Amino acid sequence: MKKEQICYICNEECEDGIEILGSYICKACEQEMINEDASELKMEYYRSKIKSLWRNNLS
């Protein structure tokens, strides 16, 4: 049983990544999120994505 793994952040299909709150995040995006050199704008984008993830799961 192989479910489709589409990254929640970049919407790309990816084979390895992590699952957070039932959504999938690819390795590349995960790395970007923990990368201290990522731009402020990018971090803001990731943060809002994660926040909406939480909201979806709390409702």
Ligand SMILES: [Zn+2]
């Ligand atoms: Zn991704």
